[in-house]
Amino acid sequence: MKPPLFDYCSAQSVQDALQKLHETPGALILAGGQSLIPAMNFRLVSPSTLIDINRIPEFRKVEVTSDGIVVGATIRHRDLELDAAVHAANPLLRLALAHVAHVPIRNRGTTVGSLCHADAAAEMPMILLLTGGSVMAQSVSGTRTIPAEEFYKFHMTTAKASDELIVSARFPALPRGAGYGFAEFARRRGDYALAAVGAIVSCDDSGIVTDARLAACGIGSKPVRLTAAENALNGRRADKAAMAEAALATADAVTAPDDTQVTQAYRRHLLAGLTRQVLAQAVSARKEAIA
Amino acid sequence: MRHKPAIAPNIPSVSADPTVEVTMTVNGQTVTRHVSPRMLLTDFIRHELGLTGTHVGCEHGVCGACTVLIDGRAARACLTFAVQADGAELRTIESEASEDGTLSELQKAFAECHGLQCGYCTPGFIMNIRAHLESGEKLDLSDEGIRDMISGNLCRCTGYKNIVAAVRKSAQHFNRK
Numbered sequence A: 001m002k003p004p005l006f007d008y009c010s011a012q013s014v015q016d017a018l019q020k021l022h023e024t025p026g027a028l029i030l031a032g033g034q035s036l037i038p039a040m041n042f043r044l045v046s047p048s049t050l051i052d053i054n055r056i057p058e059f060r061k062v063e064v065t066s067d068g069i070v071v072g073a074t075i076r077h078r079d080l081e082l083d084a085a086v087h088a089a090n091p092l093l094r095l096a097l098a099h100v101a102h103v104p105i106r107n108r109g110t111t112v113g114s115l116c117h118a119d120a121a122a123e124m125p126m127i128l129l130l131t132g133g134s135v136m137a138q139s140v141s142g143t144r145t146i147p148a149e150e151f152y153k154f155h156m157t158t159a160k161a162s163d164e165l166i167v168s169a170r171f172p173a174l175p176r177g178a179g180y181g182f183a184e185f186a187r188r189r190g191d192y193a194l195a196a197v198g199a200i201v202s203c204d205d206s207g208i209v210t211d212a213r214l215a216a217c218g219i220g221s222k223p224v225r226l227t228a229a230e231n232a233l234n235g236r237r238a239d240k241a242a243m244a245e246a247a248l249a250t251a252d253a254v255t256a257p258d259d260t261q262v263t264q265a266y267r268r269h270l271l272a273g274l275t276r277q278v279l280a281q282a283v284s285a286r287k288e289a290i291a
Numbered sequence B: 001m002r003h004k005p006a007i008a009p010n011i012p013s014v015s016a017d018p019t020v021e022v023t024m025t026v027n028g029q030t031v032t033r034h035v036s037p038r039m040l041l042t043d044f045i046r047h048e049l050g051l052t053g054t055h056v057g058c059e060h061g062v063c064g065a066c067t068v069l070i071d072g073r074a075a076r077a078c079l080t081f082a083v084q085a086d087g088a089e090l091r092t093i094e095s096e097a098s099e100d101g102t103l104s105e106l107q108k109a110f111a112e113c114h115g116l117q118c119g120y121c122t123p124g125f126i127m128n129i130r131a132h133l134e135s136g137e138k139l140d141l142s143d144e145g146i147r148d149m150i151s152g153n154l155c156r157c158t159g160y161k162n163i164v165a166a167v168r169k170s171a172q173h174f175n176r177k
């Protein structure tokens, strides 16, 4: 199928893009186009104007500091995945990015675009939530930072106003010495996750969990923290029994109803299994970090 | 109310869409055309340039038949507007064989390993593998590694075993060069 008519505007600067977005009703930002163009080909969306941000130099950079990674709006999934400094600051990004579609799609699709698209089964919004990250929204009237937990509202719905452009996203670095893990299940390689889970586990010197963070996607209408499972771990030793208890505690987090692919009961089993896997990964990663 | 449409007296053969000018290099040759912003790069390559080797399977990024190289990287031509490729360097399947029709080593490997039947998916596979071969990254040539590499390309007739063999053969040849 073919996309409907639209006006095309290749923005030359951030101000140019913001001004155009402000004054054009029905306009949408075009980043990698890997979600927007299929939707237009299906005629599920018909924007009046596409504001292409790919030629704005400021958006083409990644900054890695000791406390985090700031990803510009047109950084491709694939560039982030292969970036050694990004990997050193937070290995969860590469682990998750390898599960986002296929290389030819990651070559064009942007990470910030994926965060904005907000598919409830998408990996990177979940990683943003898991790491406690945020996005920077800008409009003609100013700039604001939106933390991940406030950004995601519902399937394909975010706190971004229609005249706001997300100029960058910030993923905090992995806390020093923390263990981490990521696991996903999809029917075919590169599909959106039926469920995926990420974990960051920090412990004190005696091995007691001081901060367990768990998040999942594909199980509801937006990425979610698995707080009941986190509570089952905090203040305890991360042994087999605690991990099994945490996995069981994830059941209520699944709110997605039975769908054409699987039942809700199936997703609950899946989530518990994936949670056990990522916790085991996190514990062994932490041992390696200490050794 | 009419139930049967009458034959229209004159359907314009040129789209009435407003157009913009684009210039890009395609297989080493510079081309300039006027295109509608909504023209997909697949349609540009096939209908404006007449290079019909780039195939269209699904138009939503799933099948990989339309894969081309944009500035050296494999990408879905069906998920790119032609206007976005303004100034870009494009390579399509037509860049593989030489002028006299001699197949590239990659194409030969597909033929020798029986990596194709109808050939509909083949241009997409070849361009995707071409990008991997030239990426300079160390390739994982285990079955698992190759299957990951080609996971974004669907073949409906050959089965993947022979395609995996073709990728391995061409990669070994490429490394020896």
Ligand SMILES: Cc1cc2nc3c(=O)[nH]c(=O)nc-3n(C[C@H](O)[C@H](O)[C@H](O)COP(=O)(O)OP(=O)(O)OC[C@H]3O[C@@H](n4cnc5c(N)ncnc54)[C@H](O)[C@@H]3O)c2cc1C
Binding pocket: A028, A029, A030, A031, A032, A033, A034, A035, A036, A037, A038, A073, A099, A100, A101, A102, A105, A108, A109, A110, A111, A112, A113, A114, A116, A117, A119, A121, A122, A123, A124, A164, A165, A166, A167, A190, A191, A192, A193, B060, B061, B062
């Ligand atoms: C076959 C296929 C499989 C896929 N599988 C997966 C998968 O497994 N997991 C996954 O996560 N994704 C998957 N994707 C989607 C892919 O990750 C997209 O790249 C991503 O969702 C959108 O990024 P984009 O840069 O292409 O955004 P676009 O398609 O350009 O834009 C998407 C939406 O976000 C808006 N937008 C984009 N950037 C901004 C910005 N800076 N500010 C404000 N609004 C903005 C656009 O207006 C649009 O509404 C798949 C895509 C395809 C085609």
Ligand code: FES
Binding pocket: B055, B056, B057, B058, B059, B060, B061, B062, B063, B064, B065, B066, B067, B076, B077, B078, B079
């Ligand atoms: S036609 Fe482009 S991926 Fe199928």
Ligand code: FES
Binding pocket: B115, B116, B117, B118, B119, B120, B121, B122, B154, B155, B156, B157, B158
């Ligand atoms: S050879 Fe026919 S689809 Fe692959």
